[in-house]
Amino acid sequence: MAELIPVENLDVVKAIVAEHREVPGCLMQILQETQEKYGYLPLELQGTIADELGIPLTEVYGVATFYSQFTLTPKGKYKIGICLGTACYVRGAQPIIDKVNGILGTAVGDTTEDGKWSVDATRCVGACGLAPVMMINEEVFGRLTVDEIPGILEKF
């Protein structure tokens, strides 16, 4: 994964807007690419997008919060996603979440202060046969038990 661009550098987001601005309905595309480059969509970036497009910030914010793929807070280097789909849930996903949060001192949606971890509850990831399932970035851990969690986190 490419190194993220710091939010102070607004040149990149401006370039993204400049590239797409003439296309009707370009806001989604711009938000996606901006999040890809910066990792998240804080006020500074959304404000810049609004100013550059000449639309109110409220419109940008409405779209950014409507779609769950967008995040307003920076995610950790390692993004933990614990599936709360039906299968995972009945096979004990909640204790897994509790364990992860206990170790990292987080709540669902949080990022640790050192920026290493972020924890999210996800919808079904399509691996119900392996329930309960946790993902760390692209790696999948299945048939989890609570006791396995400390060992997995230590590997990162």
Next chain:
Amino acid sequence: MINLTIDGQKVSVESGTTILKAARSIGIDIPTLCNFKDFTPEGSCRMCLVEVVGARRLETSCSTPAAEGMVVNTNTPEVREARRFVLKMLMSDHTFDCMTCYKYGCCEFVEFNANCIEYDAVKAFGTERVMAKPIDDSNPFYTYDPNKCVLCNRCIKVCEHLQCNHILAQCDRGYETNINPVFETPRGKSECVSCGNCIAVCPTGALAPKQFKPFAYAKTVQTVCPYCGVGCTLNLKVIDNKITDVYSTEGNVNDNLLCVKGRFAYDFVSSPDRLTTPLIRKNGVLEEASWEEALTLVAEKLKEAKAEGPQAVAGLSSARCTNEDNYVFQKFIRTVGETNNVDHCARLCHASTVAGLAKSFGSGAMTNSIDEIDIMDVMFVTGSNTTETHPVIGAKIKQRQQKGAALIVAEPRRIELAKYADVFLQIKPGTNVPLLNGMMRAILDAGVEAIDFCKERTEGYEEFREFMDTITVEGCAEICGVDPEDMRKAALLYATKDKGGIFYSMGVTQHNSGTDGVMSVGNLAMLTGKIGREGCGVNPLRGQNNVQGACDMGALPGDLPGYQKIAVPEVAEKFEKAWGLKLPTNTGKTLTEIINGVGDGTVKFLYVMGENPVVSDPDTNHVKHALEKGNFVVVQDIFLTETTEYADVVLPAFVYAEKDGTFTNTERRIQLLRKAVEAPGEAKNDWEIISLIAQKLGSKGFDFTNAEEIMEEIASVTPSYTGVSHERLRNGDRIQWPCLSKDSEGARFLHKGLFTRGKGWFAIADYIPPQDQADEDYPLILMTGRILEHYHTRTMTMRTPGIQEIAGEPFVEINPETAKGYDINEGDFITVTSPRGSVSAKTRFNPGVMEANLFMPFHYGNNGANHLTGGELDPVAKIPPFKVVKVNISK
């Protein structure tokens, strides 16, 4: 035209009309929540579903255009079932605390729920699913309760497209959807200007004023706002002789919009601080007295003073009182006081407009109507922070800009309107004349002047052209401190659009070159032919509710009602005949000269009605010294003020809500006030008090019994008000002067075909630098002005706690870079010193203020900005230079 059938009725509509509009046009009502005015329908509430025969599913009538041959049914079992389901869903998510809700009795949701009985949705899901979402009560004036919100988005649309403030967004999705400022900012911490226009359109009680009386049957009275010159219509809700709420309605000047003052700042009316009896100073203390005692004393003192000649008596009238009050006041000062020493605070705001535009065009008032903004292609705003000083006009300018009109702003501060401007010229204070001259030079250089207009309808054009040959765009731009290319761009933008209006205010008038600035504005309009046509004009925005009217009524030393000059013998003769009284012949003093006269002892008797010169006039210390001189001062007011501290007699008067009468707003529109509450104690109507004193002195011509009679007399002697009567106004007639007959609505715009003075006159105005220039001792330049929350000297607005919470104390705006040089942090108290005085105030950082400039609001008495102001007056209009004061600061 499109032909369709709705519920068996045939209807023809224009192409593009929605089914909803088509149905409503033939009286078929379809329930809606999210549909709002003419904004793009969003079809989100789903209440308006109808059956379109042949369609696969029910359609939202608000967003589906009518099509040829369409057959629509609005009330089939299937439609009803669908609506019932929608209602159930909405109700499942709504708190039913109706009995204590703001919208009790007028809730649109309840209206549907009444229909619910019909729709059988009452016993829907119940309320068990309602999540108790936190109420946002961070704004001082109103609350947002998400548990009552039905997500119709009307508040967003108002904020976005009518108030044009862009505060609210629809955030998150699904069950979590909420309407809030971005990034979970509470409303009170956002850039919300508390106009409350969202409350006005909320269908439920989700948005509600903090202060209201639930569950009460109120009487409502329609009247006119007592604040700025826009003249918004207010509807007062009155319970037990107390205003409990103010709401707006469609139509009239404001079309449902109000600002924070109009909507929320009504507490002063029933304030316990109101004056309830006359007061007489005895042994240095104001003590309660009877009317008889007070009026006898005033009459005696007036008699004594006028024995010393006409210069010994003077009166300050009030731009906050009605036309009727002002008419009676000036008649009283002239005939009973036997002097022309009558003036009012227009001297401090638009005296240069009255003088300058009278010279250029023949009459000094806004030439357009406010609603002509809707057809302008370009708007040029200079010397006016419109969104704060005239909020509803500010909103209308923003609306027009949103719809594509060009906006040019020239101001020393980066005001809110600058954000939306096509060209923003940040000019140095006091450089309006070179700004306008430079723009005109650029127009001539490009050859886009309206040569035919100049030749046919103006005079002095040749001389003006010769003068313009001595001017360069570069030279002017340098004086103004702006890029000459920006100046050219602004000039050409204004000149080349078809319809354009100029809006200006104190930033142009309050200079020692104020009259020149005003005439230059007139020149620019004439040079481009943008005057005398609909949507084209010169628009001085008048500051106070009735400052236009106070001028119209002749509360000016040289002018009788309707700007008839007292110096013209035929005019004086006409009035003497009409009034049956003798008119004085002295040259009347202006407001600033009256204060000087009090100071040097020539004025022995000063009558002040609804004015607070200690705070509003320049050079506070000078005013105080003058009033201390021991001359007899009568103050007629609604509260004790900084000025009553110097009064010998104080007389309690009515406020707007206790009066019948008329105000004339900034667009020359005469509007009717209607009495809503009884005044406290023994307070009396302003005109009545004056009349009683006149009668005490045995003068005829003051036996009025009501305001309507006074207006009849006004109409009989004032040509521009000839067709005005209370009866017409009660019947809803729109009247803008000049109104020459009973069947005329007057003029929506002025100078059509012919200027009031015949031909427009090109004045020659060269740059005169402001008297105050930054120097070694006073290196900074201070400007004074108004802020959104306060009005005049705060006597009314400061009684509203929310206003005090936002703007309770004086402050000084400073550029952060300038502050750095003085080692000042934001919020530090600093001392600001001018050659005339010194005050202490908290700093507010504003990068929109230029370096080496400061801004202070003038409203405050204690540590008020007017301790610092003063100096050389405009030679023609005698207006003081409030906008350029050299100062120094220290921590």
